[in-house]
Structures are given as structure tokens and as C-alpha cells.
Amino acid sequence: MAQTKKACIVGGGTSVFGVRAASIFDMLQEAANAMSKDIPGLKPKDIDGLIFASTTAGRNSNSLNTAPIVAHRLGIKPTSICVRVDTLCSGSNTAIILATGLVESGISEVVLVTGTEKLNLPQRWESTFMNLYTNDHDWDSAMGLAVPPPFFGMIAQAHMKKYGTTKEQMGAVAVANYAYGFNNPMAQFSGKTLSLGDYMAARTVCDPFGLNDCCPVTDGASAVIIASEERAKAMTKRPLIYIRGTGQTASHGMSAGWPGETLADWPHLKKAGEIAYKAAQLTPKDIDVAQTHDCFTISEIIEVEELGFCKKGEGGAFVASGQIKVDGQTPTNTDGGLLTVGHPYGATGARQAIEICKQLQGRALHQVKDAKFGLTHNLSGVCAQHTVVIYGTEPVK
Amino acid sequence: MAELKTTQIVGNPHLEGKYIAEMDMWPLEDPALNRLYPFYDNMKQSRWTTTKCKKCGYISYPPGVACPNCWSDELEWIDLPRTAKVVGMTETLAGAPTGFDSPLIIAWLGFDKAHPLKHLLVRIINCQAGQLKIGDEVKFVTFEVPAHPMDVKKESKTCERVYYAFEPIKK
Numbered sequence: 359m360a361q362t363k364k365a366c367i368v369g370g371g372t373s374v375f376g377v378r379a380a381s382i383f384d385m386l387q388e389a390a391n392a393m394s395k396d397i398p399g400l401k402p403k404d405i406d407g408l409i410f411a412s413t414t415a416g417r418n419s420n421s422l423n424t425a426p427i428v429a430h431r432l433g434i435k436p437t438s439i440c441v442r443v444d445t446l447c448s449g450s451n452t453a454i455i456l457a458t459g460l461v462e463s464g465i466s467e468v469v470l471v472t473g474t475e476k477l478n479l480p481q482r483w484e485s486t487f488m489n490l491y492t493n494d495h496d497w498d499s500a501m502g503l504a505v506p507p508p509f510f511g512m513i514a515q516a517h518m519k520k521y522g523t524t525k526e527q528m529g530a531v532a533v534a535n536y537a538y539g540f541n542n543p544m545a546q547f548s549g550k551t552l553s554l555g556d557y558m559a560a561r562t563v564c565d566p567f568g569l570n571d572c573c574p575v576t577d578g579a580s581a582v583i584i585a586s587e588e589r590a591k592a593m594t595k596r597p598l599i600y601i602r603g604t605g606q607t608a609s610h611g612m613s614a615g616w617p618g619e620t621l622a623d624w625p626h627l628k629k630a631g632e633i634a635y636k637a638a639q640l641t642p643k644d645i646d647v648a649q650t651h652d653c654f655t656i657s658e659i660i661e662v663e664e665l666g667f668c669k670k671g672e673g674g675a676f677v678a679s680g681q682i683k684v685d686g687q688t689p690t691n692t693d694g695g696l697l698t699v700g701h702p703y704g705a706t707g708a709r710q711a712i713e714i715c716k717q718l719q720g721r722a723l724h725q726v727k728d729a730k731f732g733l734t735h736n737l738s739g740v741c742a743q744h745t746v747v748i749y750g751t752e753p754v755k
Numbered sequence: 756m757a758e759l760k761t762t763q764i765v766g767n768p769h770l771e772g773k774y775i776a777e778m779d780m781w782p783l784e785d786p787a788l789n790r791l792y793p794f795y796d797n798m799k800q801s802r803w804t805t806t807k808c809k810k811c812g813y814i815s816y817p818p819g820v821a822c823p824n825c826w827s828d829e830l831e832w833i834d835l836p837r838t839a840k841v842v843g844m845t846e847t848l849a850g851a852p853t854g855f856d857s858p859l860i861i862a863w864l865g866f867d868k869a870h871p872l873k874h875l876l877v878r879i880i881n882c883q884a885g886q887l888k889i890g891d892e893v894k895f896v897t898f899e900v901p902a903h904p905m906d907v908k909k910e911s912k913t914c915e916r917v918y919y920a921f922e923p924i925k926k
Binding site: 483487489490494495496499500501502503505508509512515516564565612613614620740 | 780781782816817842843844845846847850851852853854855859861863872873874875876877878918920
């Protein structure tokens with residue numbers, strides 16, 4: 359089908375992220391409520407498509423085939439699409455790619471992308487145990503690979519060895535993102551400050567990570583509207599924000615298929631970025647603000663390299679020299695990122711999209727001056743999949 | 756008067772002592788449950804094996820029933836060399852997932868050029884915390900994991916299982 363329409367992000371909202379006394383359906387309704395305040399006048403009947411992102415809904419919340427239940431709880435009666443996507447940490451960013459395709463092709467007009475996870479279970483052991491089921495179960499998980507810190511710890515060791523990245527440089531990511539998240543009322547670590555001294559003194563999680571190198575275990579939900587240009591215009595008085603390009607790569611589900619020479623090299627992210635930049639008719643230099651997947655401090659360092667904001671191997675120096683701060687070259691994770699907002703897998707991509715939407719509309723908490731182009735990125739699994747979406751105040755010509 | 760029901764339905768099979776495959780952290784290895792059972796049967800003989808495509812020669816890991824390179828289903832089982840070098844490693848001293856003892860040692864292995872695999876993430880067992888170093892040589896080792904019950908017509912069968920890890924090569 360030929361592309362006939364342009365897709366826009368209209369706005370969105372999130373629940374409070376954190377250790378929540380709430381179910382996934384409670385939090386999805388909270389996110390819908392927040393979204394309705396962000397897009398005044400938006401009603402459930404305006405929406406013809408629903409793409410729901412959650413990986414753990416079937417397990418942690420005992421809810422398989424969840425999309426029709428979500429539609430019911432949110433008062434939506436989809437006529438073009440009603441589906442759940444399960445791509446772990448990139449769930450709602452994947453859903454945004456799908457929604458874009460459906461809107462551009464004319465199949466859908468107004469799509470609600472909403473994502474959630476309930477990761478804090480009644481007992482802590484089960485939150486850890488559940489993670490065994492998010493990797494290749496029979497091959498990697500049976501080795502004890504559950505929660506991500508050990509794997510990303512080895513990634514950090516490899517980057518430190520190959521490129522000379524230091525603990526202080528990783529600390530620069532944590533300090534910057536805590537500063538961004540401090541006044542984000544929806545963040546799990548809202549109101550928390552972090553100095554480099556605090557960071558260096560934090561208790562060890564696994565070598566070389568301390569507590570502040572790792573994103574927390576988070577419950578939360580988010581919701582955004584992806585609509586055709588015509589419908590978006592009718593829905594909001596704010597500047598239209600267009601989805602210009604997307605890319606998603608999946609190179610391996612299991613560790614034996616790792617695509618890089620070392621764990622410090624992520625060619626599959628580089629590829630996802632290149633595909634998205636080409637579609638968006640932009641280069642890394644054009645990106646005014648980015649939301650990258652800072653599940654760990656080292657992740658953000660490798661991402662700024664592979665996404666082309668700096669040279670490969672220079673990510674540590676790039677972040678430590680302040681280039682990710684609001685007045686730097688590429689302000690990154692300006693709402694606090696995964697490190698402080700938290701990371702309920704399926705909710706994260708849409709949460710990032712909301713921040714980029716606000717930045718490009720000139721209404722972000724930490725506003726980047728004259729931001730025209732923004733990028734979101736997620737990784738998922740054992741760094742197996744990379745998802746990139748590029749937004750702009752103008753569509754691709 | 757009808758007899759009082761003495762069975763308490765608790766709605767949680769675990770509390771009734773039932774095995775739940777959905778909560779099992781090990782593979783279901785019985786030939787009735789998968790087509791890769793030769794991998795597990797070979798492992799019971801301490802062999803580490805995988806499938807090689809007879810059409811294109813591609814060796815995949817994990818093994819499969821069709822080649823990921825050409826989708827042919829003409830595959831043969833081959834033995835993999837059983838030693839590797841530790842390229843990266845991490846020790847979880849506390850808070851390992853239920854079913855895994857602490858320290859849980861996970862290593863990123865590198866294989867020599869002749870080996871069909873380039874990298875692999877594995878668990879290291881028979882090793883104390885602080886013992887393993889980057890550059891150390893390790894070798895394939897198998898161990899028993901809990902058996903599980905399976906319905907076979909009106910009977911229940913016990914499915915014995917094994918799994919593998921790597922261990923330090925004694926110097």
C-alpha cells in the first residue's frame with residue numbers, strides 16, 4: 359500500500375511510575391486520565407485503533423489476550439486494530455512504529471498506543487524469578503540469566519577495557535539524569551538528588567555497577583495518541599509533531615548470536631539508527647534532543663556512540679563533558695530517563711515519546727532551545743533488539 | 756444430610772503440591788515434548804552437541820529442526836569442542852534467582868577460531884567466588900536437574916533431566 363498520509367504524535371500522559379499500590383488496569387486508566395488532560399477534548403470515541411504494549415501482563419497480571427480487556431477498561435471500541443505487542447523494553451516504541459504504518463497507509467486514523475507493566479509482585483523473589491522468562495528460556499535463562507545487571511555489568515567491563523571508559527564517566531550519566539528527574543512529578547526518584555560523591559559511594563550491585571548505575575524495578579503505564587495529520591490538526595492547537603523515520607533491528611534472541619566483536623560494540627543499534635536517519639532524511643547532527651535507553655549508565659554511553667552523537671569509543675568523554683545536559687550538543691533523557699523515572703518495560707517507549715513531543719512543542723520541563731528534531735531509542739532483552747523513532751516539527755518532504 | 760466436603764479448593768496448585776510447567780526454569784526435555792531431545796540425550800552422555808546443515812554446512816546454536824541459514828530440514832548432530840576461554844565474568848554474591856545458588860557466576864565465553872561458536876553466555880559451577888579470572892580456561896560440564904511428572908494416558912511418568920554449565924579447568 360502506498361504511503362498516503364502523514365502520522366503525528368498528538369500528546370499523551372503517564373501514571374506515576376514507581377512501586378505502585380495499583381494493578382495494570384488501574385495504571386492504564388491513570389495514564390488515560392493524564393492523556394485526556396494533555397489533549398483537551400479527546401474522547402474514547404475518537405479512537406479507532408488500540409495497540410497495547412506489555413510483556414508481563416500474561417504472567418504477572420494473569421491476563422493473556424489483554425488488548426480487548428484494555429479496550430473495555432478505557433471505553434474504546436476499536437474498528438481498525440486492537441492488538442497487544444510483546445517486545446519487552448521496547449513495547450510501546452514498537453507500537454508507535456506499527457501505529458505510524460497504519461496511519462500512513464490509511465488503515466487507521468487515530469491510534470491509542472498504551473503500555474504498562476506491574477513488575478513489583480507481592481514477594482520480591484518472584485519479581486527476580488519472572489525475569490528468567492524474558493530471555494531465551496531453554497538456553498540463556500537456564501544459565502541463571504534473569505535480571506539484567508550481570509549481563510550489562512559485563513558490557514561495562516568490556517567498554518572500560520576496550521575504550522578506557524571510567525567509573526566517573528558512568529557517574530556523569532547518573533548525575534545528569536538524576537538532575538533531570540528531580541522535578542519530574544511522575545518519576546520514581548522524583549525529588550532525589552545525586553552528586554558524583556554519592557554515586558561513587560553507593561553500594562555495589564555487581565561489578566562495576568553501584569546502585570545508581572541501574573534503573574529501578576518499576577510499575578507504571580503510559581499512553582500516547584498517533585493520528586493522521588488531518589485528525590491531529592482538529593485535536594490540538596499545539597504545533598504538529600511528525601514521525602519522520604523509524605528503524606528496528608533484532609539480531610539475536612540468544613547470547614550465542616551476539617552480533618558485535620565484543621560486548622562493547624552494538625552494530626545492531628548502529629544499523630537501527632542508520633535506517634531511521636535515512637527514512638527521516640536527517641543525520642545525527644540534526645538531532646536536537648534524544649531519549650535513549652539508559653537502563654544502565656553504560657547503556658547511554660554506548661548509545662550516544664552508536665547513534666552517532668559522538669565517535670565510537672568516545673561516549674564516556676562525551677557524557678562527562680556535559681554534552682548530554684540541556685545546553686550540551688545532544689541533551690539526552692531530559693525527563694530523567696529510565697534511571698530515575700523508572701522502567702515498566704512496555705510503558706517506557708511511549709513515556710519517551712511524550713517527552714520528545716513536549717520538547718518539540720516547546721513545553722518541556724527542561725526545555726531545549728528551538729528543538730526541531732528528536733529521537734527515541736529502546737533496547738530490549740539481552741540487548742537483542744534496538745528500536746529507533748525520529749520526530750520532527752516538519753514532515754519528511 | 757449430605758456429607759460435608761473436606762476438600763479445600765485453594766485456587767493455587769502450588770499449595771496443593773502440584774508441578775507447574777509454567778513456573779519451571781529448566782527445559783522440557785522429554786521426546787514427547789520437543790524435537791531437540793537428542794541434545795539432552797547426548798548431554799546425558801556428557802556430550803555437547805548441536806545441529807549442522809547437510810545442505811549449506813551451517814552450524815547453528817542452539818540446535819534446531821530447520822537450518823536458520825537456508826531452512827533446510829536435512830540436519831545432522833555434531834559434537835562441539837568442549838573448552839573455552841573466559842572473556843568477561845560477573846559474580847552475583849546475593850539475590851540470585853530462586854533455584855540458583857549464590858555466588859551465581861556468569862561468564863561471557865570466547866571460543867578459538869576453529870570452534871563453530873564465537874561467543875556464549877554460560878553459568879560457571881564448581882567454582883568459589885573470587886576464584887575465576889578473565890583469561891581462564893573452562894570446560895563443559897553436565898549436572899542433574901529436577902525431574903518432572905507427565906501424564907501418559909491414565910498414568911504419570913517421571914521425566915529425568917540434565918543441564919549443562921562450564922567449570923574451571925584445574926591447573
